[in-house]
Amino acid sequence: MTLPPSQLIVPTVRARARTQDETVDAIGERLGARIRGLLKRSLHIRHLDTGSCNGCDWEIQALLGPVYDIQRLGIDIVASPRHADMVLVTGSVTRHLEQAARRTYEAMPQPGLVVAVGACACGGGVLQGTYCTAGGVANVLPVDVFIPGCPPRPQALIHGLLLALDRMEQKLYRTEVTVPVVRPD
């Protein structure tokens, strides 16, 4: 018995797309309300590529596209870490980019958040244990939130941003402020 492809595939794909859209809308509204309530302004993010394969970068790019469009929630990707509240780090920090990653973090106004995006940034991924990488962002910078995935889905990125805002609240409203120690050169 042979069924036409439309009967085999299309209903499943359509159903899945619908649920994902609903998820994105629900979690996106939560994120937008959280940013407005906590910061009273928009959240500025600097994207830092430390030797990623560009998969994670494309997912971040997809967040800014017409489907997900996180700018409507009050999020902007800025061109300099000096303007950023948060840095999204992708890639497993190659040796040549280690110093650049550290300088980027130092250029951020405190309290700055570091979010590791993707399996490589979380723990090295497929490059774990190689001579040419630091094996994850956590070995170089103080990471606040880890978003695993290869690459993480846009919904996962939005969920990670929500977690990062919780961390931002802790950093903003605690009495004593300690600057995390960065490993010296």
Place this chain on the structure above:
Amino acid sequence: MLRVDRCTGDGACARVCPSGAISVVGDGDGWVWELTDARCVFCGLCQDVCPSQAILLSNEFEVSVRDVADLTMRVTFTSSTETPT
């Protein structure tokens, strides 16, 4: 997602995993199944090779954590009790 009632501990998933994210270690009395999301590339090979269909990749997306240790999922199987913890 691991269906714990179906896992037999044969370690096919650990052998096929390209990034070494899965480890299965047995000690005669049972085995420990461990998955590290910090290395998993979601290729689905483990799902394909599992002879008992114990592994299913899902659409779950709320996987972000604050601590890198939380990325590791460890399931301990004990043959004497037959109830994984």
